[in-house]
Amino acid sequence: MNNQNTTRVQVSQVKRVITTLFNSYGISEKDSEVITNSFIEADLCGVNTHGVTVVPAHIEKLKVGGYNINPNIRKVREGISFAVVDGDGSFGALSAEYSMKLAKEEAKQKGTFSVFSYNNNTFGPAFYYSAMAAKEGLIGIVMCNTPPAMAPWNGNEKLLGTNPFSISIPVKKGFPITLDMATSQVAKSKINIALRDGKKIPIGWATDINGDPTTDPQKAVEGMVLPLGGYKGYGISMMVDILSGVLSGASFLNDVGSFYRNMENCMNVGFMFVVIDPKLIIGEVFYDLIKDYYNIIKSSSSVIKGDEILIPGDRKSNFKKQFSDTGIEINKETINKLNQYLLENNINMKLA
Structure with missing residues (x-):
């Protein structure tokens, strides 16, 4: 179920918008599709820290010449x-x-x-x-x-x-x-998402600049993640x-x-x-x-009767089966940014 900060969007629409955007910044259609597929697969498999949410940052890098296109x-x-x-x-x-x-x-x-x-x-x-x-x-x-x-x-x-x-x-x-x-202990992108969403992070993820444990994502970004x-x-x-x-x-x-x-x-x-x-x-x-x-x-038997024994990759597989049919959840802030890029490039298209 969507939370109030996200919108569910069909994969075909997301792919069309992102490939069009990358293409508008001078990347070939073929390369745009390769790049876009990696972001979409991340979201399909439930790894949204590496999915569409980071596309605006990549576009900003494109705009300042940070990629050889x-x-x-x-x-x-x-x-x-x-x-x-x-x-x-x-x-x-x-x-x-x-x-x-x-x-x-x-x-x-x-x-x-x-x-x-x-x-x-x-x-x-x-x-x-x-x-x-x-x-x-x-x-x-x-x-x-x-x-x-x-x-x-x-x-x-x-x-x-x-x-x-x-x-x-x-x-x-x-x-x-x-x-x-x-x-x-956790991918740094999860801390960045907590910072974006105004949420605290669990103790044990990171320290501040003094090496003290913190639940503040801003202090964690300035400090260090823990191994x-x-x-x-x-x-x-x-x-x-x-x-x-x-x-x-x-x-x-x-x-x-x-x-x-x-x-x-x-x-x-x-x-x-x-x-x-x-x-x-x-x-x-x-x-x-x-x-x-x-x-x-x-x-094999589980500690809690009835609980499924998971194998690495099971959660990704389950997410992909679900999201392939229902669409992927995208943060509304990300949708607004992508729509702004479409407008800036005079592309007659809108996400969600």
């Missing part, structure tokens, strides 16, 4: 089992899709292939790209670094990003088993930063550019994509084994 995304180095890709300052969704497609094609020939990419901007929902592999019966592993938001364990200086990663495992005739997570699982999340964040940032030749630690504070510049985010073709490693039996694996966990 005619990029030459290309391989600059290649080995037997890896490639390095220059994202050329494009939309992150474009360089990410290019990199994942390359990794998939090569993995089908070699069993496994890794692509490292630099000179990128944020790519949005990590699961979107790992699931691209799983839809073709492949295992997808995706990670990227992000602007600094966390301190090292026991530290009080923002050096590490929330550095998300995602792994998708194909399941016969079903939604992939998909792990999708930030290495922080998932304490020192363990801190360690995982470092590994993601090294593998996607240092190894790709992108920025790392606090050199990763801010999306909001330096909109006119490329963030130089680093990506890492690994694709594995299980058919070449263990054979077609893999898919039967995973189906059995899935069923064993789903049919």
Whole structure:
């Protein structure tokens, strides 16, 4: 059910409006569709922090020249089992899709292939790209670094990003088993949404600039998000930063550019994509084994009688089934901003 701050809109209408807007700012129709699909898939799967709500910010970055709208995304180095890709300052969704497609094609020939990419901007929902592999019966592993938001364990200086990663495992005739997570206690975008909506955040999400716990999203934005699982999340964040940032030749630690504070510049985010073709490693039996694996966990007993045992990706699958029919919920403030962009560009179209 919609709350008073949101409106439910059919996916086809949302897609038409956003692709038209991106196209009006000089992005090709094909690239506009690629970019738009990533936002819509996030909302369809219930990850609204990475969905249509962030489109206005991307348009603002476009308006100040923060994206290369005619990029030459290309391989600059290649080995037997890896490639390095220059994202050329494009939309992150474009360089990410290019990199994942390359990794998939090569993995089908070699069993496994890794692509490292630099000179990128944020790519949005990590699961979107790992699931691209799983839809073709492949295992997808995706990670990227992000602007600094966390301190090292026991530290009080923002050096590490929330550095998300995602792994998708194909399941016969079903939604992939998909792990999708930030290495922080919560994605920073959730704090930004709480700030936008005038809501407090739970204790344990972030600290203020002095390192003290806070429920104030403004103080949290100025301060630091906390790592998932304490020192363990801190360690995982470092590994993601090294593998996607240092190894790709992108920025790392606090050199990763801010999306909001330096909109006119490329963030130089680093990506890492690994694709594995299980058919070449263990054979077609893999898919039967995973189906059995899935069923064993789903049919296991729960602590609370009657409660469903969830597998990573189940919530996304359930949301997608629901929202594909009913439409996605969009914040009214976002709708107003998108309609204003349509008006500014003399586009005879309106959202919702």
